[in-house]
Amino acid sequence: MALSTARPRTAATGPPPTTRARGPRLALALIRTGPLLMLVAVVVTASALSPVFFTTRNLGNVLAQTAVIAILAMAQLLVIITRGIDLSVGSTVALAAVVGALTYEAVPSATLVVLAMLGTGLAVGTVNGVALVWGRLPHPFIVTLATLSVAHGLALWLAGGQPHRGMPDVVQLIGGTSIGWLPYSTLLVAALALLVLLLTTRLVWGRWIYAVGGNPDGARRAAIPVNGVLISVYVLSGLAAGIAAIITAGRLNAGSPTFGELAELDAIAAVVIGGASFLGGRGSVANALVGALMIGVIRNAMNLLNVDAFIQPIVIGVVILIAVELDVIRGALERRFQVMRAVAA
Template sequence: MALLQRLGPLLGLAALSAVLGTLSDRFLTLDNLINVFRQSSVNALLSLGQLVVIITAGIDLSAGSILGLSCVVAALLLKWGVPPAVSLMGALALGSALGATNGVLLTKLRLPHPFIPTLGMMNVARGLALVISGGFPISELPSGFRFWGAGSLAGVPVPVIIVALSCGLFHVFLTRTTAGRDVYAIGGNALAARLSGVPVDARLILVYALSGLMAGTGAIVLAGRMNSGFPLAGVGAELDAIAAVIIGGASFFGGVGTVGGTLLGALIMGVLRNGLNLMNVNAYWQTIVIGGVIVVAVWVDAVRKRAAERRAK
């Protein structure tokens, strides 16, 4: 069962790719596969942030809105003539600060569930993005900014490189650091972790800050791809990220999840969307299909949880 859980995302990706390759002769072309990786990059970045949150048995509903606000702020700073490096750091700092705010509200107000502060932040961040931009995209950015979303290094898309580096850092964090081990301990049993000396509040603030940081990183990639700051960017993106994490083998109940599985989950979501587009499936039906995938992923997670409880008895 454990082996199947680890290999499940990889087998699922292989099976889905085989089916789509049969249904569309364009799917397995090199150009399309590169396009899949590029288009999956933003979801992969958001998914890494959701991963560390979900491992603690939490959830971050504000990630998509933080991405949208960070897009607008980065674009506005560039429009004002602020150096690109400073503008990018501003987007990252903003995302981290808003994420940390979620963690502070959750821990210091002793709220019963992260649904409450992150839902509030979702609306605040989206509202700020619309107010600051006036509801219109901030465009005509410096041409060099497209490098972060549409550029390549040695033939490898820059967004893919950013995802690879981020995956490496998150893997090291979760498997090689005390803080990473604490994250798993909190998800396993927060009370026991607290009693054993784990600084639970500090770790929760950290994981929500990391989620915000990855939303800011995704904003840079997305704004670079569009060469504009779109205030409605990232609407619903948090749901795709959550689905990718669960498909990748993590659990809503906490204590479980890996970077590799999450990356595979994000690729499964990207491959599915790409395949539906190649087959000219109506956008409304695509939404229904993706929603169905999320429901199935949650159901599988619940089944895994019940099976684990039966084995523990």
């Protein structure tokens, strides 16, 4: 009688799947909180290098300097979630501020000045959205680059290339005054952040923008009004530029065609540092604010330490590269974790 040569089954060695998945899960959680951890590290480093950094006066300066970037970043976030980009916001800030200053010279009415600046932002945002959707342009980069140039030229032409002094008291209050050390502009940023958070998490429209960015073809098949969603995010981006113009003009008590230079890059950088993806469908208001604060803190710290102005853009660029690399690592860990969780199931 032949003997069986089959080997008996032995128990699987190694840790169970749930234990193996714990490591990637922890790493993924750390990567997801990466922007906040980076901000904490920057704040700790700045406070260690400069005793002035953690004074209330300097913290107020950081918040005041970050307000414009934060407002533009929140709106830029909505655009980037839909796989878009808005390069025109910096020039729109300048144009809106100039229109506000000229309105104040003609009719010294605070209401008209504020409406003029907000209306200018809305007009540019509407042009961007409508031209993108109805013009069937291949990418928003093209239309927003065009409106960047047009808005910049209009601001220079209307202002005659010179700043125009004078703003209503309410504009100066919003942009240039504080409650103790806390700027009024920070309160406005907090209110807008709460509003954007509610729009993106509590309304159907918020789910729509994530769906449009995550899978545009699927969104159309699901009867989501993709064109309307795209127009709405660019309109809101233009409106945010108008609000940023109010803060900038109030802080400097003027409207100038040089306002908002490279502000669009700061806003995009803040969103990218916050973990949003140009592939769309991902990003949060909180992380966009963290990214804006990080840029503000880094610039403030470099000014306190008398870092060469030519070196500062290099530092910001390195931070952006680190943030993008963290996003790549996060994506790889998510895919690995999903595979391990499927094996464990």
